[in-house]
Amino acid sequence: MSMDLAKNLYAKMPDVFAKARKKFGRGLTLAEKVLVSHADNFDTQTWERGKAMLALRPDRVAMQDATAQMAMLQFMQANKAQAAVPSTIHCDHLIRAEMGSEKDLIRAVDENKEVYNFLASAAKKYGIGFWKPGAGIIHQVVLENYAFPGSLIIGTDSHTPNGGGLGGLAIGVGGADAGEVMAGLPWEVLHPKLIGIHLTGKLSGWASPKDVILYLCGLLTVKGGTNKIVEYFGPGAETISATGKGTICNMGAELGATTSVFPFDQKMVAYLNITDRADLANLAIANKQLLVADPEVAQSPEKYYDQIVEVDLSTLEPHVVGPHTPDLARPISKMAAEAKEKGYPVELKAALIGSCTNSSYEDISRSAHIAQQGLKAGLKAKASFLVSPGSERIYHTMKRDGFLETFEKLGGTVLSNSCGPCIGQWKRADGVKGKADSIVSSFNRNFPGRNDGINETLSFLASPEVVTAYAIAGDLGFDPVHQTLKGADGKEFKFQPPVGEELPAKGFAKGEEGFVAPAASGEGLTVEVPPTSERLQLLQPFPRWDGKDFEKLPLLIKTKGKTTTDHISPAGPWLKFRGHLDKISDNMFLGANNAFFPEPGKGTDVLTGETGLTMAQIARRYKAKGIGSIVVGDENYGEGSSREHAAMSPRFLNVKVVLTKSFARIHETNLKKQGILALTFADPKDYEKIEQQDRISVTGLSSLAPGKPVQVTIHKPDGTALTIQANHSITEQQIAWFKAGSALNALN
Ligand code: MIC
Ligand code: SF4
Numbered sequence: 001m002s003m004d005l006a007k008n009l010y011a012k013m014p015d016v017f018a019k020a021r022k023k024f025g026r027g028l029t030l031a032e033k034v035l036v037s038h039a040d041n042f043d044t045q046t047w048e049r050g051k052a053m054l055a056l057r058p059d060r061v062a063m064q065d066a067t068a069q070m071a072m073l074q075f076m077q078a079n080k081a082q083a084a085v086p087s088t089i090h091c092d093h094l095i096r097a098e099m100g101s102e103k104d105l106i107r108a109v110d111e112n113k114e115v116y117n118f119l120a121s122a123a124k125k126y127g128i129g130f131w132k133p134g135a136g137i138i139h140q141v142v143l144e145n146y147a148f149p150g151s152l153i154i155g156t157d158s159h160t161p162n163g164g165g166l167g168g169l170a171i172g173v174g175g176a177d178a179g180e181v182m183a184g185l186p187w188e189v190l191h192p193k194l195i196g197i198h199l200t201g202k203l204s205g206w207a208s209p210k211d212v213i214l215y216l217c218g219l220l221t222v223k224g225g226t227n228k229i230v231e232y233f234g235p236g237a238e239t240i241s242a243t244g245k246g247t248i249c250n251m252g253a254e255l256g257a258t259t260s261v262f263p264f265d266q267k268m269v270a271y272l273n274i275t276d277r278a279d280l281a282n283l284a285i286a287n288k289q290l291l292v293a294d295p296e297v298a299q300s301p302e303k304y305y306d307q308i309v310e311v312d313l314s315t316l317e318p319h320v321v322g323p324h325t326p327d328l329a330r331p332i333s334k335m336a337a338e339a340k341e342k343g344y345p346v347e348l349k350a351a352l353i354g355s356c357t358n359s360s361y362e363d364i365s366r367s368a369h370i371a372q373q374g375l376k377a378g379l380k381a382k383a384s385f386l387v388s389p390g391s392e393r394i395y396h397t398m399k400r401d402g403f404l405e406t407f408e409k410l411g412g413t414v415l416s417n418s419c420g421p422c423i424g425q426w427k428r429a430d431g432v433k434g435k436a437d438s439i440v441s442s443f444n445r446n447f448p449g450r451n452d453g454i455n456e457t458l459s460f461l462a463s464p465e466v467v468t469a470y471a472i473a474g475d476l477g478f479d480p481v482h483q484t485l486k487g488a489d490g491k492e493f494k495f496q497p498p499v500g501e502e503l504p505a506k507g508f509a510k511g512e513e514g515f516v517a518p519a520a521s522g523e524g525l526t527v528e529v530p531p532t533s534e535r536l537q538l539l540q541p542f543p544r545w546d547g548k549d550f551e552k553l554p555l556l557i558k559t560k561g562k563t564t565t566d567h568i569s570p571a572g573p574w575l576k577f578r579g580h581l582d583k584i585s586d587n588m589f590l591g592a593n594n595a596f597f598p599e600p601g602k603g604t605d606v607l608t609g610e611t612g613l614t615m616a617q618i619a620r621r622y623k624a625k626g627i628g629s630i631v632v633g634d635e636n637y638g639e640g641s642s643r644e645h646a647a648m649s650p651r652f653l654n655v656k657v658v659l660t661k662s663f664a665r666i667h668e669t670n671l672k673k674q675g676i677l678a679l680t681f682a683d684p685k686d687y688e689k690i691e692q693q694d695r696i697s698v699t700g701l702s703s704l705a706p707g708k709p710v711q712v713t714i715h716k717p718d719g720t721a722l723t724i725q726a727n728h729s730i731t732e733q734q735i736a737w738f739k740a741g742s743a744l745n746a747l748n
Helices: 002-022 029-038 065-077 101-111 112-127 138-145 160-166 175-182 209-220 242-255 266-272 278-286 294-299 332-342 363-378 392-400 403-409 463-474 572-577 581-587 617-623 645-652 665-674 684-689 731-741 744-746
Strands: 053-056 059-065 087-090 129-131 150-154 171-173 187-190 193-200 228-233 259-261 307-314 319-321 328-330 350-356 384-388 436-441 458-461 550-558 602-604 611-614 629-633 655-660 677-681 696-701 710-715 721-727
Touching: 002 029, 002 278, 029 228, 029 655, 053 403, 059 065, 059 138, 059 175, 059 307, 065 087, 065 175, 087 112, 101 112, 112 129, 129 150, 129 581, 138 150, 138 160, 150 160, 150 175, 160 171, 160 242, 160 259, 160 266, 171 259, 175 187, 175 266, 175 744, 193 209, 209 242, 209 307, 209 319, 209 328, 228 463, 242 259, 242 266, 242 363, 266 278, 278 617, 278 645, 294 392, 319 332, 350 363, 350 463, 350 696, 363 392, 363 403, 363 463, 363 581, 403 611, 436 463, 550 617, 550 655, 572 581, 581 645, 602 617, 645 655, 645 665, 655 696, 665 677, 665 744, 677 684, 677 710, 684 721
Parallel strands: 059 087, 059 150, 087 129, 150 171, 193 228, 193 307, 228 259, 350 384, 350 436, 436 458, 550 629, 629 655, 655 677
Antiparallel strands: 053 187, 319 328, 319 458, 550 696, 602 611, 677 721, 696 710, 710 721
16 A cells, blocks of 8 residues: 555655755755655645645555544544545554453453444554554554655654654654544644755664763754754764654653654665665665655755754763653763752662664663673663563564563563553553652653653653663662673673664564454444543533633633643543543643642632632533633643644643643644644743632634634732733634634534
8 A cells, every 4th residue: 555655655756846846946955855745735834844834645544542532523523424544443552461461452452442443443444554452553554564765754753753764754743633634634844944964984882872862852852853853864864773763752741842753764775675665765765866865965964954953973872861851861971960860769679671662673772782791791771671572573573582481480461562651651560640650761752740640750751772771770779881780690791782673584473463354335334432432522612702702711721841741630540531521521631740830730729719629620510600820831741652632631721822832743733623623921030920710711712813812801809900922823714723622613
């Protein structure tokens, strides 16, 4: 299937590139090539970076089970017979990690039966491919099967950019976007600016692709990539394996980037070949010049990229980031001193490797090499050691090549091919609420409470090989690059730098692939939604805007500091309600720090003065009285996941406006799609002016227009009022969503 998509795409590229070169008066970067060749209408489209909204036609849609539920529920409201573009659903997020792969999977199939049946029956009816639980984590499966050079893929998960490892633009979106594209509409995104990362040199020793992105997280910060595409170029790029490129692009989500991409090269050819896509590899080779930036870009990159960063791979040190945010980075050699200075507990309670971003053959074989050295010295993992393979292929290949056994000998547990501990689906036996201890993983995320549901846990991120060394040492202060460890015989030994294979010499072993093809025709097939379900609830359209200004809204919460989607709509135990809007809304803001309450997730009903209530309780009370409310947020509000529940729950519980210092891209779109007014302070200092008892009016809404600031009046309890300006990025079309009550309402 990808072969046909690629053939058609490559055939039309030369013409549109010629037009684009003429229009822009210069050569094209790779990101631009992919964008222009997927334009809904190149000629009528405005191409202004950071300003224009692009209407694009993605090649495919991928959804994971935790977000696919809302995506499919919304798609079903469009009443289409079939998905308009090739699409797949992947069951990976809902499997709880506790007893090891086999048992966990059996339990998952049982406890998620309703959801899996819903997704499987909807997939079958609407022409969507279905990957069963245990088949693998969405991004790994997409890389192995669907991504191809030059492609544009959207996925209902923020780490979709993993596909950039095969030279395409793969972009994370909310479920509403996916639903619309499946309904046949173009997909809209702000024309991203471009960051060019110039790679020179070659990774060696302990340094791995993960360290490239960990280093960049520290340099560019979690908002440095917002509304930007990160395009890698330069001689260093072709020294990195395709899966390593995938890791770098995947975790580019932590920069807030729209996506990241690498130019087509021999590493991609090797990966396409070994994943049974030699035909695609040959086609891409024949069209190579279409799948890389034009040659003039490398000659004067400053003319093509809005920002350029130089990275010399040869001098890159392994990095560790965390706790609580992925941009708190330092080379591993500085970790011990910093832990001491900041009082981080150095005893490591758990070390976890794998996940969607770091379970390639290269990652696993390098980690196994470290594990073998530990075993040779008579050591076992001191910290609890968990391995999450990314797919069936990875799992079976690990098993065949003896890595599984090595990890188990070290005392590790191999979990199912799923997100598990990365999304809080981990029953950590030794964790204690209220007590800070340290864990380390090779995952993407380390927000508070993310892995084990314990907000105090200090979670650090590093490459899988470093995490494996940490597992053996059990000590965050240990530097495997420079220090020695005591073996079982009492003698000091030093780890040799990890050595592994990029791709398995014997090819990938395969297990049950776990793919179910859809029915040829969905006519007469029903989608299974049990009416009394606790897990699924058909959606009711949100009410239309009543045409009135928002007058004197009470402040529901003013969040302080980092407010990720994990803070707004926590995952872990709440994942099971992802298909039931009413039920999941009880988790609203449970992880968020309220500027006016000492405990996260709680606040005061300002109408009655009752305090210590959850945000959902307060919002439900206001809603019952027919009153809307406003949420005020800090910088990069909504950072992290694509989960649109972080927008749908506030909308469902009558939040009218979210006013912040700045937004993360996917969340801002999700808010707009659900009919919430997403505003930013024209002067970020005005954030300080908002107090708990204020009532806030947002006026002039009938003349809401793109680029025109909105007036916000803060009414103080003493009767005085002050007026401030708020900006927004709402387009003409998004005003229609706001007026209709949601994007979906505007469609029908
Ligand atoms: C994540 O890594 O945060 C998740 C869980 O994969 C989310 C999706 C979700 O919340 O379901 C993401 O990255 O978008
Ligand atoms: Fe799953 Fe974690 Fe990857 Fe998200 S970041 S897709 S939860 S493995």
